[in-house]
Amino acid sequence: MDCVAGLRCRECARTYPAEALHVCDFCFGPLEVTYDYERIASVVTRERISAGPRTIWRYADLLPVADEAPVSLGAGFTPLVRADHLAAELGLRDLWIKDDTANPTGSFKDRVVSVALTKARQLGFKVAACASTGNLANSVAAHAARAGMDSVVLIPSNLETAKITMTSVYGGRVIAVNGSYDDVNRLCAELTSEQPSWAFVNVNVRTYYAEGSKTLAFEVAEQLGWQTPDHVVVPIGSGSQLTKVAKGFQELYEVGLLDEEPSVRISGAQAAGCAPVATAFAEGTDAIRPVKPDTIAKSLAIGNPADGWYALDTIRKSSGACAAVTDAEVIEGIRLLARTEGIFAETAGGVTIATLAKLVAEGVISPDERVVAMVTGHGLKTVEALATSVGPTATIDPTLEAFEAALASDDLLARSA
Numbered sequence: 001m002d003c004v005a006g007l008r009c010r011e012c013a014r015t016y017p018a019e020a021l022h023v024c025d026f027c028f029g030p031l032e033v034t035y036d037y038e039r040i041a042s043v044v045t046r047e048r049i050s051a052g053p054r055t056i057w058r059y060a061d062l063l064p065v066a067d068e069a070p071v072s073l074g075a076g077f078t079p080l081v082r083a084d085h086l087a088a089e090l091g092l093r094d095l096w097i098k099d100d101t102a103n104p105t106g107s108f109k110d111r112v113v114s115v116a117l118t119k120a121r122q123l124g125f126k127v128a129a130c131a132s133t134g135n136l137a138n139s140v141a142a143h144a145a146r147a148g149m150d151s152v153v154l155i156p157s158n159l160e161t162a163k164i165t166m167t168s169v170y171g172g173r174v175i176a177v178n179g180s181y182d183d184v185n186r187l188c189a190e191l192t193s194e195q196p197s198w199a200f201v202n203v204n205v206r207t208y209y210a211e212g213s214k215t216l217a218f219e220v221a222e223q224l225g226w227q228t229p230d231h232v233v234v235p236i237g238s239g240s241q242l243t244k245v246a247k248g249f250q251e252l253y254e255v256g257l258l259d260e261e262p263s264v265r266i267s268g269a270q271a272a273g274c275a276p277v278a279t280a281f282a283e284g285t286d287a288i289r290p291v292k293p294d295t296i297a298k299s300l301a302i303g304n305p306a307d308g309w310y311a312l313d314t315i316r317k318s319s320g321a322c323a324a325v326t327d328a329e330v331i332e333g334i335r336l337l338a339r340t341e342g343i344f345a346e347t348a349g350g351v352t353i354a355t356l357a358k359l360v361a362e363g364v365i366s367p368d369e370r371v372v373a374m375v376t377g378h379g380l381k382t383v384e385a386l387a388t389s390v391g392p393t394a395t396i397d398p399t400l401e402a403f404e405a406a407l408a409s410d411d412l413l414a415r416s417a
């Protein structure tokens, strides 16, 4: 049932109809989708949700386009994996990985894009467009193909090869721009007024797009048996995902799906080479100073994050923390997760795991907490990052002697022999 009440300015609370609007005419504040929670509460139940599809659309009552046939490749309902080996290594007792590498195009962006394009199609748009650090590009191109829409995707020209190929294969237009993501995003904002008939998923339909991230919280709660964790660690690019994870937990309570009001500490993870939110958190200020990104975690390389301040506010209000990790720690985080739990994450996942490790070491996350780490993208997207740190144990001639020589010279192989 469509229970959208409208849009509301996050700054001055003026209200707007649920159209392709994203900023307030009066104060230029960002708009947010609002719902009639009483009406949702009167229809939604745990049983109704568990009888739904094994995708984000099982929570359609809590999404901004409930009555449309969704544009879907099957995003969502990804595994929540209990991570005992990693927990033991970090000194935790109750750790879970939300494995969003399992999404159709390999990242959490499939959640937001499925919602954005469903709304865009309902509003009559025929072209899907975006500015992207890579994963959004993959997902917009794929979902546009699925929806029978044209796509125009703008990316920084220095992206990882896999992300460029994974976008181009779907047959849309892919424009590589010589500049940073922030340059691409600025160009995209200018294009939005030139091309009012295009749905820019992260500009004029961003309000709807952002709602898709709530499904991470919905799934975590449902997969924990309608309980919320004590602490979640969320990577920050624009900061949107982090704020919507908080909104998602709260909404479940508003509509009667949780027995108790949730109290989830939300911590943010950034790469040191692009850490405007973590820096503001460390300095105890409200001002997010834009930075020029320099990190292997390209999917998080947004130097001037649109929702940075809101993410910071969410972190502080939830008694969470925000930390940044070096590129070397990111690689170590990727390898640690792969080695302990068999999950291969992209650099953003390495940022999350390394930040988790850091917050545990600093005593910010306590061993008594039930912790969920959001691992948001697949490692095959960023194999370049590991080129110099992993490879075959040995390269040998095809003879038994050569194999035995390799075995003798390697501790790990010898131990498992």
Ligand SMILES: *Cc1c(COP(=O)(O)O)cnc(C)c1O
Pocket: 107, 108, 109, 135, 136, 235, 236, 237, 238, 239, 240, 241, 242, 299, 300, 346, 348, 349, 376, 377
């Ligand atoms: C985009 C992205 C994020 C960050 O999401 P924001 O809503 O921009 O903060 C995290 N992880 C991956 C893999 C992403 O592609």
Ligand SMILES: [Zn+2]
Pocket: 009, 010, 011, 012, 013, 014, 024, 025, 026, 027, 028, 029
């Ligand atoms: Zn306003």
